[in-house]
Amino acid sequence: MWNLLHAWWRMMPKEKRTLALADAAIGQAREDIDFLTVLPAQAAQAVLKAYFQAWKNCWEGRADAPTFKGRLRTVLSVDIPQGRDLNIVRVHRWWGQVNIPKVGRVRFRWTKDLPVGKRAGVENRITGARLTKDALGWHIGFRVQGLEVEPAPHPGPDVGIDVGITVPLALSDGTTYEHGEWLTKKEKAKLLHLEQRAARRKRHRRPGERTSRRLHRTYDRIAGLRAKAKRRALDWQHKTTTAIARTYGTVVVEALTITNMVTSAKGSIEEPGKNVAQKSGLNRSIAQEAWGRTVTMLTYKTARHGGTLHKVPAPGTSRRCSACGFTTPGNRESQAVFVCRNPDCGWSGNADHNAARNVLHLYRTGHALVPAAGRAVVRRAKRVKPAAAR
Structure with missing residues (x-):
């Protein structure tokens, strides 16, 4: 359509x-x-x-x-814009039934409370639904209209966040949020086996010949494993961002231009790039962490809990000493260790936590970025709170 x-x-x-x-x-x-x-x-x-x-x-x-x-690049979805004909009924603790036009009664997994029965009203009701299909099957999501009370200002402390690959989220107070592999060893071996099988079947296909059903089934199984990994990553991001939004009142992150960070290093025929394979692996790692999605989740979750999210300029945060402010590329002794090269300072510590403290310091000194007319503008505070009040 x-x-x-x-x-x-x-x-x-x-x-x-x-x-x-x-x-x-x-x-x-x-x-x-x-x-x-x-x-x-x-x-x-x-x-x-x-x-x-x-x-x-x-x-x-x-x-x-x-x-x-x-x-192949679009999620199949069918929208049900009116909720009065859904007739949702909870038949079990984990299962419910919904009436879908031209389909009939369909059972679905009950994963979240819905305003049905006595809980439904004018201010709290289901206004529609959407059917989507991915590699793991069919899903239904309900649009719920409800009345939410405006949250009170969050009394929690301020925190700066540094995003990375080895340590996905490092906070200025020393807290870290890490995760393991999204697929188990058995699942990764299975994925590799399926990818090799797909490559063999694709190699034997003649030019212009239609894809066989066996190859389509192999592609579907590969997509199912990748969708499972993505679902686990989303679950980790939701739980992590919810915990941060509930704990801290002001969250400060770097204003990263991720599209520029994941550009290819291949170059051209006249000027070929260097370390192309290493840069490709780095780009894949950055894309898998989905930093932009994490910031999006923090934006609406902090607002839901009465907090705020601010962005500060990114350049120099990983090379600047959070103790004395001395900035030089030599401060990063390794990926995880930061050693200040200032002879009068000599502070050393975790590089990720150092960058997170620099992020928070930029916000407290009035370097928050404010979007205005489609661009970022630096807003400087007129007065900085004394150290004791922070």
Whole structure:
């Protein structure tokens, strides 16, 4: 439906790209094309609404222009915009049933409390749902409209956070949050075996020949293991960010431009890059840690608990001594050890905690970045609290 709507949009002149004409085109397409009739009318309207919202986001500079959605790079989803027909019933401690249009009664795993039965009301009710399919199967997510009380200011202390690869999150008070491998040894061996099998089957495929069902099944099993690893990573991020938001009132992070950090070192034919394989491995490690997603979670979770999140400039935080402020590349004796080269100081300690303390110091000295007109501006505080009040 999205791709057909996008094709219609590109073919029509600008003066005819209106919501009314697009709605009429969808209605005509549902009469002419059989497989579109299977889609509920409400879900088709949700696609139209999402498509126009995507163009609004593009015109206002918040996102790129909408494009065609490919089967392999897009999550399959069906929206149920109205919640009054769902008829959710809890049949067991861990299971519930929901009525899906044109599908019927479907059992789902009950993982979170929902406002159903006596708990439902005008201010606390289910307004819709969305069906999604990934490598692990089908999932349903419910949209819940509720009344939340504005939280009181968080009384917790300030904390600076330094993100890394060896130590994912290092806090200025000495706390660290680490995780192991997302897949077990057995699962990693299985993933390697499946990848080798897929490479062999792909090598025997002739040019232009369709992918065999065996190769598709192998790809599905590979995607299932990777989806399992991603789900475990998300679970760790949610639990970690929730613990930080509940403990600290002000969270300070670095304003990292991650897209520039993961650029390829391959170079060009005239000027080939150096250490390409090492840089590729570093880029994969940075992408797996998903620092941007961690900051996004901290942003809304700190606000939910009455706290605030601030960003400070990133340059120099790992090379600056948190005790005397002396900055030089030689301070980083190794990846984990920081030794100040200032002869009058000589402080030594963990490099990650040193960077986190520098991050917090930048915020306390008024170097917080404030977004204004699409760019970051340094705001300097007029008065700094004395050390005893911190």
